[in-house]
Amino acid sequence: MASHILIHNGTVLTMETDRPVIENGWVMIQNHRIQQLGTGALPGVAGHGRVIDAGGGIIMPGLVNAHIHAPMSMFRGLADDLPLDVWLNAHIFPAEARQVNPDSVARWTRHSCHEMLLSGTTTCCDGYFFETEVARAMATTGIRAVAAQGVIDFPAPGVPDPQENVRHAIDHVTAVKELGSRITPSIFCHSAYTCSSKTLVAGKDAARDAGVLFQIHAAEVKHEPEMIKENNGESVIQYLDRLGILDKQTLVAHGVWVDETDLTILARCNTPVVHCPESNMKLASGIAPVPKMLGAGVQVALGTDGCASNNDLDMFSEMGTAAKLHKVACMDPCVMDAKTCLTMATMGGARALGMDREIGSLAPGKKADIIVVDTAKPHMQPMHNPFSGLVYSAKSSDVSWVIVDGIVRVAGGKLA
């Protein structure tokens, strides 16, 4: 028997091109999917169905956080305001060696998923070690996720022998495929300076063979090209292109230090980039040229990065920062308008993960990944424009309801 949920009494932001805003709207969910959207008179709900009153707020797609390291919430605030090498070598790496194990990874992954659900993120894209444990922990929380096993040419948590790193990732992909459709496996080669060309190619080949997303940190820091032993004076993007790694199923995290040639390559290869403005600011990595990326036709998603470098998983804050950072960086208040930023955090993320047929907007037949944002508090009034309201004024604590895959995960601002 079909299970229905009707969400009503709100402004529906569909994030669809042809009907972006439905005033006084409603959304009907049947089982895991959106059945219908409308305005005015409400459709009937079968006896056992649930009715959610959005209280005049905003009904919109759940947010997609396209770059996280979920277990790293255990290191939130452990070491801030430090030079990058001190932060990594004196704090994060030793803490990882000490604290990262299957149990801690599972515990802090659940913690991060709770943080994400409470703040309106319904899909996240993760990469870390012990990732099969991460994926299992994510599955228990109800979030939708891409879970990538990390690959690096050094001994790593759970992978003492680097020779086994790609094989380990392949085993992870196989294991996660059994977890069900909400959790999708992926392979994450850490970077071009911590993986040899052989590892990068083997990792990408394995991802391609399995039909899953391949991820890599690239062009995050200015001196990255010099850190890559095997490149010939190329940019990182040129190097990855030469290795045959860039296609639409490769996700580039950061892309801060990219020039116009790099952008042309990324656009030609249909390779999406995840923009992580707050992490890039906090670590002083630089400012990714996102308006130029969008102008060059590169798909851009938005991510928070891990809690060790942000220090939260708050996509509302990330949208607001993205909007404001590029305005001042370009000295142009018109770039990165509110709708562009909201698109990055919804459809942009869905496209980057290859999930845009299923999530990222509200349309009949799509998965029911839906959030309600309360607009009653003083900082959300008056509401002249819902896109502005969400990007420039909303806090993640305004998220009152979160539904993933047709299941209520946050009700009245609390975990269900």
Add this chain to the structure above:
Amino acid sequence: MASHILIHNGTVLTMETDRPVIENGWVMIQNHRIQQLGTGALPGVAGHGRVIDAGGGIIMPGLVNAHIHAPMSMFRGLADDLPLDVWLNAHIFPAEARQVNPDSVARWTRHSCHEMLLSGTTTCCDGYFFETEVARAMATTGIRAVAAQGVIDFPAPGVPDPQENVRHAIDHVTAVKELGSRITPSIFCHSAYTCSSKTLVAGKDAARDAGVLFQIHAAEVKHEPEMIKENNGESVIQYLDRLGILDKQTLVAHGVWVDETDLTILARCNTPVVHCPESNMKLASGIAPVPKMLGAGVQVALGTDGCASNNDLDMFSEMGTAAKLHKVACMDPCVMDAKTCLTMATMGGARALGMDREIGSLAPGKKADIIVVDTAKPHMQPMHNPFSGLVYSAKSSDVSWVIVDGIVRVAGGKLA
């Protein structure tokens, strides 16, 4: 009979130099002032006293928002992502002409004060028109405020004849002095490009005669020197210095386009600057050289600016943005550490407003302007460092208790 409030079971951040953190601490309030701070065993509370359990959170001074235009919350989200001249001339100025009157100013000032109190701001520094109405509205909410009548050489709301602008401000100062000690009057000459040198000098003379703070927007936009008719190729700061306007009772809002000569002048004159990073980013004004200001010995406070250009009054968000923005602008993750940002938002603001003997830190004898920040939610755990937690992870919605002048204004996250 003395009224006592005891706040206990929290980490006390005093923001005092000699004892910045008290673990497992408590604060005893007697009437309007802090009587005592301590750790461990609790002092007795007289029968009619109130005991507030901080629930293991952070007990700290209320935040000081040193630059706002409170009534402008009525224009929140009205016009975003536009060129500055279109934003001002096609949207804000016409909306002001249409909507700004004594009633709307009072209504939206109360609204803004509620937003500020709920988000942990206990003192604000305002400038607008119909400011006596603003001050009266503020007084009803319990917030501590500096309320400055705007002075501009054009017809303005409530001041149709610009010839009367300074006289009007003087009348305002007289009227507000009757409102009681929580609301302090001030005079705000809009800028050096909208006020003649004669108006600037008259405004400053009036403020000096009354012993009140003089405020001015200065060096906010790059081409400001060219907009000032009467300067001789000077910077704005040099021009204001030549007019004799800069001293410790003049507060410069923004200070984005200042060079080292300007910083030397500001330091010599003990003139504080209010840094408004989010407004400067959103309007694409530029990035104020705050680390250089602090290095030159300039006092720096933090402000949100008005809701038309931010679009909120959230000092937690502003602290986090300040910390991250300057790291990336300087390409140095060590600048603007969490404690520096928290100091700007507390003692920095108190000093800028000439109130540092009364507010800005927790010490016996100081006014009881105190907030409690809940640290139980997932995004605040683990708590390795309270300064990092407050600046990089806390949301203003984590503020659970707000006390101003010894009176509870927010209880359990709701207006009392």
